[in-house]
Amino acid sequence: MTVSDRWLLPDGVEDILPPLAGRIESLRRDVMDTCQRWGYQLVIPPLIEYLESLFTGTGHDLELQTFKLTDQLTGRMMGVRADMTPQAARIDAHTLGQEGITRLCYAGHVLHTRPRHMLTGRTPIQAGCELFGSASEAADMEVIRLMLETLRVAGLPKVHVDLAHVAIYESLIGEADFDRDTEEAIFDAMGRKSVPELDQLLGECPEGSAGFRLRQLARVSGGPEALAEARQVLAGGSPALTAALDQLARVSDMLSRDFPEVSFGFDFCELRGYNYHTGLVFAAYVPGHGEAVAKGGRYDAIGSDFGRARPATGFSLDIRALVSLGDRVVRKSGAIWAPADRDPALEGVISGLRMTETVIRALPEDEGCDPAERGCDRQLVKRDGQWVVESLD
Numbered sequence: 001m002t003v004s005d006r007w008l009l010p011d012g013v014e015d016i017l018p019p020l021a022g023r024i025e026s027l028r029r030d031v032m033d034t035c036q037r038w039g040y041q042l043v044i045p046p047l048i049e050y051l052e053s054l055f056t057g058t059g060h061d062l063e064l065q066t067f068k069l070t071d072q073l074t075g076r077m078m079g080v081r082a083d084m085t086p087q088a089a090r091i092d093a094h095t096l097g098q099e100g101i102t103r104l105c106y107a108g109h110v111l112h113t114r115p116r117h118m119l120t121g122r123t124p125i126q127a128g129c130e131l132f133g134s135a136s137e138a139a140d141m142e143v144i145r146l147m148l149e150t151l152r153v154a155g156l157p158k159v160h161v162d163l164a165h166v167a168i169y170e171s172l173i174g175e176a177d178f179d180r181d182t183e184e185a186i187f188d189a190m191g192r193k194s195v196p197e198l199d200q201l202l203g204e205c206p207e208g209s210a211g212f213r214l215r216q217l218a219r220v221s222g223g224p225e226a227l228a229e230a231r232q233v234l235a236g237g238s239p240a241l242t243a244a245l246d247q248l249a250r251v252s253d254m255l256s257r258d259f260p261e262v263s264f265g266f267d268f269c270e271l272r273g274y275n276y277h278t279g280l281v282f283a284a285y286v287p288g289h290g291e292a293v294a295k296g297g298r299y300d301a302i303g304s305d306f307g308r309a310r311p312a313t314g315f316s317l318d319i320r321a322l323v324s325l326g327d328r329v330v331r332k333s334g335a336i337w338a339p340a341d342r343d344p345a346l347e348g349v350i351s352g353l354r355m356t357e358t359v360i361r362a363l364p365e366d367e368g369c370d371p372a373e374r375g376c377d378r379q380l381v382k383r384d385g386q387w388v389v390e391s392l393d
Contacts, residue, residue: 012115012122020323024125026330028107028319031127031150035105038146040129043104045087047080054079056086056305065112080111085276085314086302088130093306102132107319117291120321128296128316132303135311137247140280140298141254147294147315148259151284155328156293160263160285163252164270165244166277166297168217168230171237176210190218191271213237217268226266227252247280276302282315286325293321334377335360336389340367341382349380349387 009015016024032042048069055063065082081087088104096102107127115122129146131139144161151159169190173183182201189197198218205211216233220226227249234241252264270283281297296315303310335358338350353359360374371379371392378389 010122012112014121014123016320022332023328023330024319024323027154027323027326027328028125028127030153031317031319032105032107034150034153035129035146038103038129038142038149040103040105040131040146043088043091043106044108045081045084045091045106047109048078049081049087051077051079053090054081054086056090056302062086065114065116067111067113082110082112083316084108084110084126084128085130085299085316088128088314089132089299089302089310089312090306092130092132092312093303093308093310097308100133103129104132105129120291120318124321125319126316127319128314130312130314132310132312134313135300137251137280139311140313141251143296143313143315144251144255144282145258147282147284147296147317148255148262150317151294151322153328154322155326156286156322157325157327158261158263158287159293160265160287161255162221162265162267162270162283162285163248164267164281165248166271166279166281167240167244168234168268169214169271171240171244172210172214172217175238176205176214178211186214187271190214190269193218193269195219221265221267221269223263223265224252226268230266230268251280280313289325293317293325333357335375337371337374337376337379337392338362339380340364343382343387346380346387353389 036042050071051066051068054066062082066079067082068077068079070076071078084106088106092098092102092104105128107125109123110126112122112124127150129143131143148159148161169187173186178186186198186201189201195218198215202211202215205215213233217230220229220233227245231245234245248266252266255262256264267283270281271277276299277297278300279298281295283292283295285291286293294315294317296313298311298313300309300311303312336353338346338359338361340362350359350361359380360371360376362369376392378391380387381390382388
């Protein structure tokens with residue numbers, strides 16, 4: 001590397017500079033404050049863990065997204081977190097071990113080996129909430145409502161939420177009894193909504209079979225009419241299919257009543273994530289942005305790998321992406337310029353002001369500079385032996 005190349009950062013990695021850094025931090029604080037007002041307690045998981053912990057119950061795609069390194073103290077393989085949900089599950093199951101309901105929230109950088117899509121980098125700032133200890137539909141509803149509240153705080157324009165249920169796919173794929181490689185190919189194609197690939201994989205399945213229904217279901221998405229169409233496709237199916245469709249209908253009706261400004265739909269290919277979801281799943285979108293701005297769902301299986309099986313549901317979002325998409329106004333008052341004066345009284349005034357105000361103290365090199373160029377709209381001046389704040393105008 002030459003001297004001229006030393007400032008370069010890896011692809012997908014960026015410095016976040018003012019004023020964007022301030023906007024991101026402001027939203028992070030407001031999102032965490034919102035979650036804590038709903039009863040979610042803040043946790044700060046470590047940036048690195050042993051691989052066995054990071055990959056627990058999450059499937060192969062999270063492993064591909066994780067940077068791996070060797071622990072110089074033990075020789076064991078470690079990973080830099082690519083998703084914080086498994087860490088929250090470990091904290092609930094092993095570190096806290098509380099009985100009853102546990103609500104946790106978090107925010108911090110995660111690292112991906114590759115960008116998830118063209119519009120993101122490799123160092124998202126993930127925030128989210130996880131609710132442990134309840135298998136109820138009320139818990140799912142609470143998490144979705146909280147997700148929508150955080151999107152409101154972010155100032156997003158019109159939001160659309162797609163609902164789906166993993167049990168529908170699991171019931172059909174289990175009934176079809178494909179080999180493992182074919183199942184993985186079908187799951188991947190469903191998650192990417194690749195209908196041509198599904199036609200190739202399932203095109204020879206006889207009419208009425210589970211594989212035939214999967215192929216039909218991949219074409220079903222939209223509003224209430226999509227749920228009605230899915231009922232026709234899955235008519236005569238197992239009780240698990242009927243229960244999943246009924247839950248989608250109930251949840252959609254309640255959310256539509258409580259959030260009339262949000263549109264709700266159904267997407268039966270909504271299987272993206274880290275393969276650990278087990279029930280109701282959801283994803284939020286905004287116009288003009290093809291990727292989900294927030295997503296989540298039920299994942300009741302992860303805790304068992306930590307020795308404590310617990311029902312769980314939650315959501316996560318990328319703070320950095322929300323700042324770029326939202327119409328959020330961050331009101332910030334200007335700063336106060338203090339001269340480079342050694343008057344002891346000035347020091348006391350500055351200390352007092354800094355309890356509630358931003359005060360920039362001039363240094364010798366600042367002689368002759370314009371305080372307004374440093375973001376100041378007021379200044380400290382001495383009047384009749386007293387230091388007072390006056391407008392720069």
